[in-house]
Amino acid sequence: MVYRKSTERLMVNGPDGVGTLPGLAVDVPGAPADCRRTLVERARWQWRRADGGDPAALAEEFLAAHGLPLHDLARPAPAHDPARSCGAALYVSAAAGASLIGAPVGAANPAPALPEVAVVVYGHGPAAPPVPASPGGRWWRGDWAQSWTPRQHADAVTAVRAAIGRGDVYQVNVVGHAAAPYTGDPMPALGRLAALPGARYGGTLAGEGWAIGCASPETLVELAGGRLITRPIKGTRPATAAGRAELLASAKERAEHVMIVDLERNDLARVARTGSVRVDELFAVRRWCDLWQAESTVSAAPADGLGLADLLRAVCPGGSVTGAPKLAALGLVAALEPVGRGASMGALGWVAPGRIDLGLTIRTAAVDADRVHVWAGGGITWGSDPDAEVAEAAAKAAPVRAALTNS
Structure with missing residues (x-):
């Protein structure tokens, strides 16, 4: 099995789980740039x-047990100590969210090798040299x-x-899936x-x-x-001049966005200090590849004693990929989408x-032993x-x- 041979170059079983072999740079989204190598x-x-x-509670407990206490996000963090754990990668699937x-989780995951939640704790070691050429073979992807x-x-x-x-x-995000052999x-x-x-x-x-590749802007x-x-x-x-003007002028897109x-705002208010929620930027147009997209920024001060588990319960799954009201939208998603x-x-x-x-895993692909999976969708309103x-x-x-074409 070609993928597993490739994975063995990256992973080794140990008493604490699965550990990355020294000498490989970490490429987790959001990892500190100064620490990655x-x-x-x-x-x-x-x-x-x-x-x-x-x-969520189990992930928070695991992190605390490995030197990463996240029980009170409002408390100032201690100075970074290179001798201790640096941080952790965190992955939470939409189904886990x-x-x-308490919402329906929908159809089965088309890549069952993927966990629904993964936490990987990292410490510091010697600087990693350039990654050698993989012995896993040239990448080929089918239809x-x-x-x-x-x-x-x-x-x-x-x-x-x-x-x-x-x-x-009021609105529901509908997502499709495709898979190809590789x-x-x-x-x-x-x-x-x-x-x-x-x-x-x-x-x-x-x-x-399994592996995940992410190119999310969100x-x-x-x-x-x-x-x-x-x-x-x-x-x-x-992402053309006409496209930008059309996006800015679209009453349908602006209503959906707002x-x-x-x-x-409501999600953050559940875990925020009273009166601290604000919209810092509304309907800014930014580019991802060959598309314009409208983005807003909402912020709040965390409530005293807010832990990671409660934060995840408040924001997962992300509102822009569920709909409103969130629970009702997820019920419709579970009924309509044939694949998880x-x-x-x-x-x-x-x-x-x-x-x-934490990025929202739009523009994301996953691989299992023999297939690569991609998903894409959009928000549906009455005007769609x-x-x-x-x-x-x-x-x-x-x-x-296109990024997953044959090499």
């Missing part, structure tokens, strides 16, 4: 639904197979519009994906039999300067005392045109697929 994996914990328990708030046809996707959009008409929901080492291809222009959360994370939640920050993205047009900004969201529409990034930086929504999802997926 000296990070060495110290411990790992993974969770799947069959394991039971509360994954739904389970945290994509869609989880649904364009017509089925359009019918799902129509079903959401009908639910909006009944007053069940051979060879997937990591260079995932690295190309992570390097796409506009990828604020460009990076990779790998485990036994902040799910960040803790910086004593404030919690989220940057929801809603509204997409081609609806999600309001949802994110897997590594997409979740969270991936870095956590440490005094510093959290089904065929236009299908085309928008294809436009978002195109750069991701």
Whole structure:
């Protein structure tokens, strides 16, 4: 099995889980730039639904047990000590996020080798030399197979519009999936994906039999300067002068965007100091690859005693990839999407005392032993045109697929 041979170069089993061999640079989104070439994996914990328990609480406990207490995010962090744990990669799937708030988790993950939650703790070691050429073989990717046809996707959009008409929901994000067979080492291809222009959360994370590549531009939640920050993205047009003007002028896109900004304000307010929530920037247009996207910035001061587990329950899954109201939207998602969201529409990034930086895993791919998986979708409102929504999802997926072409 080619992928497992490649993984063995990266991973070695040990008493604390699976540890990265020394000498390999860490490419986790959000990892401190000054530390990346000296990070060495110290411990790992993974969770799947069959394991039971509360994954958010278990992740917080695991981090504390390995020198990364995140029980009170409002407390000033101690000075960084290179002799102790530096921080940790944190991955939370959309299904895990739904389970945290008691929402339906939807269809099965199309890549069952992926955990639903992964925490990887890193300490410091010798500076890593350049990564040698992989013995895993040249990357080859076959044809994509869609989880649904364009017509089925359009019918799902129509079903959401009908639910909006009944007053069940105001907006729902609908996501499609595609998979392709592959051979060879997937990591260079995932690295190309992570390097796409506009990828604020460009990076990779790998485990036994799985890997994730992320090129997300969207902040799910960040803790910086004593404030919690989220940057929801809603509204997409081609990255042309005409596309930018059209996005700025679109009443439909602005209404959809403001609806999600309001949802994110409410999410942060649940874990914020009273009166501290504010919208710092509204409907700024920024570029990701060949698309313009509208982004806002919402921030708040964390409430005293707020821990990582409660923060994850407040913000996962991200409002821009669920809809409003969130629980009702997730119920419709579970009923309509034929394939689980897997590594997409979740969270991936870095956590440490005094510093959290988690990206929303849009523009994300995952690999298992023999297939590569991608997801893309968009927010549906009463004003959505089904065929236009299908085309928008294809436009978002195109750069991701292009990065995964044969090498």
